[in-house]
Amino acid sequence: MNCRSEVLEVTVEARQVEEAMLALLHTILLHRSTGKFHYKKEGTYSIGTVGTQDIDCDFIDFTFVRVSSEELDRVIRKAVSEFKDALSSDGMGQISLEFYQKKKSRWPFSDECIPWEVWSIKVNMVNLANEQERQICREKVGEKLGDKVINVVEVINRHEYLPKMPTQSEVDNVFDTSLKDVQPYLYKITYQITDSLGTSVSTTMRRLIKDTLAL
Amino acid sequence: MDGDLSPQDKKDLDKFIKFFALKTVQVIVQARLGEKICTRSSSSPTGSDWFNLAIKDIPEVTHEAKKALAGQLPGIGRSMCVEISLKTSEGDSMELETWCLEMNEKCDKDIKVSYTVYNRLSVLLKSLLAITRVTPAYKLSRKQGHDYVILYRIYFGEVQLGALGEGFQTVRVGVVGTPVGTVTLSCAYRTNLAFMSSRQFERSAPIMGIIVDHFVDAGGGGGSQRPVNMGQPCNYRAPDDEDGGAFAGVQDSQEVCTTSFSTSPPSQCVCTLSPSPSKLSKPLPLDSLQLPLAPGLVAHALYASRLSYQPAPTGGAAEFNTNQGFQAGKEGGGIVLVPAPPPPHGADVQLTVENAPDTTSSSGDEDGLLQSGEGRSVSPCDPVESLNAFTRKVGAFVNKPSAQITAASLDLPFAAFAPRALDSEENDPMVNPPASPPSQSPLQASLHSQGSEGSGQQDDFVMVDFRPAFSKDDLLPMDLGTFYREFQNPPQLASLSLHTSSQSMADDLDSLPEKLRVYEKNIDEFDAFVEMLQ
Numbered sequence: 001m002n003c004r005s006e007v008l009e010v011t012v013e014a015r016q017v018e019e020a021m022l023a024l025l026h027t028i029l030l031h032r033s034t035g036k037f038h039y040k041k042e043g044t045y046s047i048g049t050v051g052t053q054d055i056d057c058d059f060i061d062f063t064f065v066r067v068s069s070e071e072l073d074r075v076i077r078k079a080v081s082e083f084k085d086a087l088s089s090d091g092m093g094q095i096s097l098e099f100y101q102k103k104k105s106r107w108p109f110s111d112e113c114i115p116w117e118v119w120s121i122k123v124n125m126v127n128l129a130n131e132q133e134r135q136i137c138r139e140k141v142g143e144k145l146g147d148k149v150i151n152v153v154e155v156i157n158r159h160e161y162l163p164k165m166p167t168q169s170e171v172d173n174v175f176d177t178s179l180k181d182v183q184p185y186l187y188k189i190t191y192q193i194t195d196s197l198g199t200s201v202s203t204t205m206r207r208l209i210k211d212t213l214a215l
Numbered sequence: 216m217d218g219d220l221s222p223q224d225k226k227d228l229d230k231f232i233k234f235f236a237l238k239t240v241q242v243i244v245q246a247r248l249g250e251k252i253c254t255r256s257s258s259s260p261t262g263s264d265w266f267n268l269a270i271k272d273i274p275e276v277t278h279e280a281k282k283a284l285a286g287q288l289p290g291i292g293r294s295m296c297v298e299i300s301l302k303t304s305e306g307d308s309m310e311l312e313t314w315c316l317e318m319n320e321k322c323d324k325d326i327k328v329s330y331t332v333y334n335r336l337s338v339l340l341k342s343l344l345a346i347t348r349v350t351p352a353y354k355l356s357r358k359q360g361h362d363y364v365i366l367y368r369i370y371f372g373e374v375q376l377g378a379l380g381e382g383f384q385t386v387r388v389g390v391v392g393t394p395v396g397t398v399t400l401s402c403a404y405r406t407n408l409a410f411m412s413s414r415q416f417e418r419s420a421p422i423m424g425i426i427v428d429h430f431v432d433a434g435g436g437g438g439s440q441r442p443v444n445m446g447q448p449c450n451y452r453a454p455d456d457e458d459g460g461a462f463a464g465v466q467d468s469q470e471v472c473t474t475s476f477s478t479s480p481p482s483q484c485v486c487t488l489s490p491s492p493s494k495l496s497k498p499l500p501l502d503s504l505q506l507p508l509a510p511g512l513v514a515h516a517l518y519a520s521r522l523s524y525q526p527a528p529t530g531g532a533a534e535f536n537t538n539q540g541f542q543a544g545k546e547g548g549g550i551v552l553v554p555a556p557p558p559p560h561g562a563d564v565q566l567t568v569e570n571a572p573d574t575t576s577s578s579g580d581e582d583g584l585l586q587s588g589e590g591r592s593v594s595p596c597d598p599v600e601s602l603n604a605f606t607r608k609v610g611a612f613v614n615k616p617s618a619q620i621t622a623a624s625l626d627l628p629f630a631a632f633a634p635r636a637l638d639s640e641e642n643d644p645m646v647n648p649p650a651s652p653p654s655q656s657p658l659q660a661s662l663h664s665q666g667s668e669g670s671g672q673q674d675d676f677v678m679v680d681f682r683p684a685f686s687k688d689d690l691l692p693m694d695l696g697t698f699y700r701e702f703q704n705p706p707q708l709a710s711l712s713l714h715t716s717s718q719s720m721a722d723d724l725d726s727l728p729e730k731l732r733v734y735e736k737n738i739d740e741f742d743a744f745v746e747m748l749q
Binding site for chain 2 (some may be wrong): 027030034035048051052053054061063064068146149150153159165181182
């Protein structure tokens with residue numbers, strides 16, 4: 001199975017990094033989360049309800065919608081915060097949100113994680129000199145994020161591969177059931193920092209290897 | 216063909232599409248209420264949350280949607296559209312976007328209705344939630360209330376995009392294939408809004424409060440080419456806040472309230488506000504602009520804090536003072552009023568009128584207010600200027616012969632510098648600068664000054680012969696221009712001229728060795744100095 005891979009690129013100021021990442025990651029997760037499954041007899045299940053919340057950004061002229069789940073928000077914020085700390089003031093980086101399925105292997109092999117969708121968000125950081133430029137940046141980044149949300153929605157609405165709805169025993173191989181109010185697909189967030197010397201060679205190699213293994 | 220679908224599936228599919236349409240309308244209208252939406256997740260299903268999403272149902276919106284659908288479902292050739300428009304307090308309105316739920320013939324026979332279609336419709340609703348925050352109308356709707364409201368209108372049938380102006384953009388939210396056709400959800404939005412950022416309308420200084428506008432009744436705002444039902448305001452509050460009755464009452468009145476202002480010369484700040492009696496059944500508090508405001512009340516509350524402004528009048532427009540301000544709403548994309556940030560009480564609102572390119576119903580010849588072409592920002596004109604003229608002091612630098620002035624008649628702090636017959640050098644402030652004078656601006660000399668110098672006489676008309684503070688107190692009284700000209704080329708500094716006159720180049724060269732010897736002698740000092748600097 002081929003893993004679907006999408007790349008989004010944004011150019012932001014240092015203080016906008018967190019909100020821009022949160023906006024995009026939450027938009028993706030909104031579409032990739034369902035309500036909690038409640039399995040009943042005979043293999044049927046009912047699904048809980050997902051609430052939504054509007055979040056205004058402070059440093060960007062933008063409002064995004066996220067799932068109403070404090071737990072999920074905490075996890076995402078922590079990852080974004082680590083990413084932001086790792087980014088230098090002028091650098092580039094990439095944060096990846098990967099949805100995967102677990103495939104149980106026989107002992108002694110550990111479970112395989114097979115990604116089926118990877119979203120990579122490339123971030124270029126800029127430094128701005130004065131307040132007027134920052135104001136322009138606020139609006140421009142807001143518009144760009146709007147375009148990215150439209151991109152995300154476009155990809156998701158192609159309705160390409162999604163894991164099959166699992167039985168009760170398999171649900172943990174497909175969904176993250178650790179949260180108490182919503183149930184996103186199994187995901188992991190990783191990031192890479194490209195320093196200004198451009199260790200892009202190693203990044204490219206790393207990506208090639210990852211992609212090869214993912215197939 | 217429907218025959219391939221089991222009756223149960225067909226029934227389910229119809230139900231899904233019906234509720235999907237209703238939920239779509241709810242999401243769109245709620246996104247234009249001007250508030251942030253927040254609903255809670257619930258791990259146990261309540262059974263009433265369609266598509267597993269917590270989307271509240273506003274009863275009036277559901278009612279309107281059902282009325283528009285009239286028992287039918289969106290189908291091929293029968294689209295359900297939600298039109299979002301903006302209506303200013305003057306009654307001008309403009310369509311901002313149209314959301315279309317359409318069905319086309321492309322069928323997906325193999326898809327499972329109860330499972331895949333349902334889930335995909337759920338994803339599509341989530342996409343709609345995300346996209347409704349992205350189109351330009353969202354930002355406008357968050358700022359509604361003071362100067363304009365956002366209205367919605369639901370209709371069924373053919374999609375009408377003509378009123379969106381030229382160059383409108385379309386964004387597709389998503390598609391879901393079903394056995395009877397493909398459901399498509401998209402939005403067409405006006406683009407010239409994109410140029411209306413709040414930055415354009417920031418003013419450097421507030422204009423203080425003369426209200427000379429005269430507003431006439433918008434006359435319903437609608438024109439022949441607009442649908443009769445202008446739309447409902449997107450300003451609903453939760454049902455426990457107000458009863459449906461008030462809302463129903465608001466729906467009836469789409470008109471701007473009639474307020475009248477007296478025609479006043481700029482020096483008098485007189486205005487009277489009288490809301491039109493035909494408006495709300497419930498009085499709403501004026502001081503709280505946060506309440507949901509019916510269009511009529513928006514105007515009322517607005518005018519209480521409105522300031523004077525006018526667009527640059529065109530030929531046909533009367534002077535602003537005579538309150539021709541904003542004529543009755545010309546329909547069809549005339550004015551867009553961009554709100555200023557919420558004004559503090561009774562103070563400084565700056566409003567600008569922006570012109571959107573006209574759409575279908577424009578008749579070209581608009582009122583003085585509406586001009587084709589790009590938007591222009593308003594500059595304060597006649598009323599303020601004439602007010603300034605009224606109270607402007609007589610020219611501070613007007614040159615007057617000294618004979619007309621006596622020191623006693625001046626209340627200037629620098630009256631001492633006013634020329635008497637022939638002042639001697641001792642009184643020249645340039646030579647003998649006075650003890651530092653109180654730092655008052657000479658411009659404080661006003662027509663009715665109460666300066667501490669005291670003035671015996673109060674002439675009917677006092678000319679202020681002002682001198683720049685350190686001007687030479689010469690025989691000739693000097694105005695600023697002369698002063699500048701004279702002192703533009705000051706004489707050389709004494710120390711410089713001494714050198715040039717006393718020493719020639721040759722002398723300079725001769726003195727060099729001597730200088731070098733001195734420097735060499737003190738070389739240690741110099742080195743120590745340089746090191747200190749490093």
